[in-house]
Amino acid sequence: MNKNIKTNVHGDILVGPHQMSLDITNKCNLRCLHCYNASGENLIINNELTDTEVLDFIDDISKLKLFNFCFCGGEPLLRKDLLIEATKRLKSNGTNMISMVTNATLMDKKTAKNLKDAGVDRIQISVDGARPCTHDKLRNKSGAFEKTLQGIKNLFEIGYDPSFAFTPTSFNIDEFEDVYNLLVSLGAKKGEIRTQPLMLLGRASKNLDTIAPSNLQYRQLVKKIYKINSLKKGPKIQWGDPIDHLIRFRTLVKSNPNICIDNCVILANGDISLSPYIPLVVGNIKKHSIIEYWNKGLPRAWEYTIPRELAKNIVCIADMKKKIPNMPKVIEEKNLFIDLIDDNLNDITFICKKKAI
Numbered sequence: 001m002n003k004n005i006k007t008n009v010h011g012d013i014l015v016g017p018h019q020m021s022l023d024i025t026n027k028c029n030l031r032c033l034h035c036y037n038a039s040g041e042n043l044i045i046n047n048e049l050t051d052t053e054v055l056d057f058i059d060d061i062s063k064l065k066l067f068n069f070c071f072c073g074g075e076p077l078l079r080k081d082l083l084i085e086a087t088k089r090l091k092s093n094g095t096n097m098i099s100m101v102t103n104a105t106l107m108d109k110k111t112a113k114n115l116k117d118a119g120v121d122r123i124q125i126s127v128d129g130a131r132p133c134t135h136d137k138l139r140n141k142s143g144a145f146e147k148t149l150q151g152i153k154n155l156f157e158i159g160y161d162p163s164f165a166f167t168p169t170s171f172n173i174d175e176f177e178d179v180y181n182l183l184v185s186l187g188a189k190k191g192e193i194r195t196q197p198l199m200l201l202g203r204a205s206k207n208l209d210t211i212a213p214s215n216l217q218y219r220q221l222v223k224k225i226y227k228i229n230s231l232k233k234g235p236k237i238q239w240g241d242p243i244d245h246l247i248r249f250r251t252l253v254k255s256n257p258n259i260c261i262d263n264c265v266i267l268a269n270g271d272i273s274l275s276p277y278i279p280l281v282v283g284n285i286k287k288h289s290i291i292e293y294w295n296k297g298l299p300r301a302w303e304y305t306i307p308r309e310l311a312k313n314i315v316c317i318a319d320m321k322k323k324i325p326n327m328p329k330v331i332e333e334k335n336l337f338i339d340l341i342d343d344n345l346n347d348i349t350f351i352c353k354k355k356a357i
Helices: 009-013 051-062 076-092 109-118 132-139 144-158 173-186 202-206 215-231 244-255 290-295 298-303 305-311 317-321
Strands: 019-023 068-072 097-102 122-126 163-166 193-195 237-239 263-266 271-273 280-284
Touching: 019 051, 051 076, 051 290, 068 076, 076 097, 076 109, 109 144, 122 144, 132 144, 144 173, 163 173, 173 193, 173 215, 215 237, 244 305, 263 290, 280 298, 280 305, 290 298, 298 305
Parallel strands: 019 068, 019 263, 068 097, 097 122, 122 163, 163 193, 193 237
Antiparallel strands: 263 271, 271 280
């Protein structure tokens, strides 16, 4: 660990993260217009962790007895057999909760039951319109809406009360209340409905002229959310801020020396990401184990200079689409790799000397 990093009480006490997510694949059966990580087409899909590497990683982190582990993507159900085996191993070793996100187009009844039997506790499904023409337009696939609705019905039938995600765009944002009512009619009760501003990365950055909502549309949406939540008659709607963590971690670490990360994000190729919105990864689980990274300072990673300096470039949603000078473009180019264990994340000249690999 770098000598400039001071003792962090919370970071030193935690033996591992409370929460962890793994992009089990970045491959996808859809090509959604808004996809922030360009699933199905990005640079990672040809260098993903093998089944053996994923299961070795799962066995490693099972020792930590996490509070929550989430399978993300891409579309995780493209590797459903691997996901189910990984879930069984996590559950049998004491992980409290297993979650996953999916577009649900591949969620037949057998798959839903297998997930339930394996121990997947929570499932989040993306629904981006109340009508086939709207949802399918954003998902860039005819028939996606009907398949997603059938997948949702299959989950309700097997005993899930799933959560949902809605991505606001210029052409679907006025349907949000109808989407909410549709999900309630299908059986949604306690699962959250999450929505947040459009992330201006990946395919979204290439389609902004046709999909970006106006400021007025966003204001109207937020008003609807407050109105619906005030009725307290159905699932709670969560309005998120995707860049909140960038501001909090780079600023609070200065005033509170015990601020530490209690979550960890692993990309489909094994890279460890502090944020999907800056072009930096701080290690790879094929190089060192996640436990080694944790013990060498991962929970205190935002105390280092380079992550904080890169985060300064993003202070609002609009900054997402800007390219940081002399840095790789997020999603479109390979991230800068500066290993937490082997390199110096305080050496700001490092980002000028080292090329992305």
